[in-house]
Amino acid sequence: ELTENYIKLFYTNLALRPSCGKCQFAKIERVSDFTIGDFWGIKNSFPDFSSNDGVSVILCNNERAVKIFSNIQSQFDAFVTDIHHALQPNLKKASKVPFYRYLFWKDFYKHGVLYCSKKWSPIVEFPNVLKQRIKMLIKR
Incomplete structure (x- = not known):
C-alpha cells in the first residue's frame, strides 16, 4: 500500500524540489552526447511493442x-524512431510544482510519509481523474 501511494504522490509533483519547476535542462537541446531515460508512453507510439521490464x-x-551509437547498436535490442515519439514531458518544459506543495511538506515533516501518502494521494488524484474523464467525454 505504501509503495502504491508513494508512486501516486510522486506523479502529483508534491515531492519535487522547488528547483524542478525552474529546471534549465528541461528541453531537447543538450550539452551532452546522449540523454538516457525511461521511454514513457511507448504504447502510445508503438502499441504492439511489449516489454515487462520497461x-x-x-x-x-x-x-x-x-x-x-551506430557502432554499439547491435549489442542492444534497439530500434530507431523519430524524437517526437520519445519526447517526455521534462524534455519539453520544467515540471509544474503545485502551489500547495508547502502544505504537503509541512505534513511530511510533522507526520511522515505514510500519513502523507494516505492524505495527499486521494486529494490530488480526484482532480486528475476528473480531468481525464472530461477529456474522454470531449473526444467522444
Missing part, C-alpha cells in the same frame, strides 16, 4: 553520439 530511450544529441 523500455529505455537513448537520445543521440549530436553527430558524435550518432556515430558512437
Whole structure:
C-alpha cells in the first residue's frame, strides 16, 4: 500500500524540489552526447511493442553520439524512431510544482510519509481523474 501511494504522490509533483519547476535542462537541446531515460508512453507510439521490464530511450544529441551509437547498436535490442515519439514531458518544459506543495511538506515533516501518502494521494488524484474523464467525454 505504501509503495502504491508513494508512486501516486510522486506523479502529483508534491515531492519535487522547488528547483524542478525552474529546471534549465528541461528541453531537447543538450550539452551532452546522449540523454538516457525511461521511454514513457511507448504504447502510445508503438502499441504492439511489449516489454515487462520497461523500455529505455537513448537520445543521440549530436553527430558524435550518432556515430558512437551506430557502432554499439547491435549489442542492444534497439530500434530507431523519430524524437517526437520519445519526447517526455521534462524534455519539453520544467515540471509544474503545485502551489500547495508547502502544505504537503509541512505534513511530511510533522507526520511522515505514510500519513502523507494516505492524505495527499486521494486529494490530488480526484482532480486528475476528473480531468481525464472530461477529456474522454470531449473526444467522444
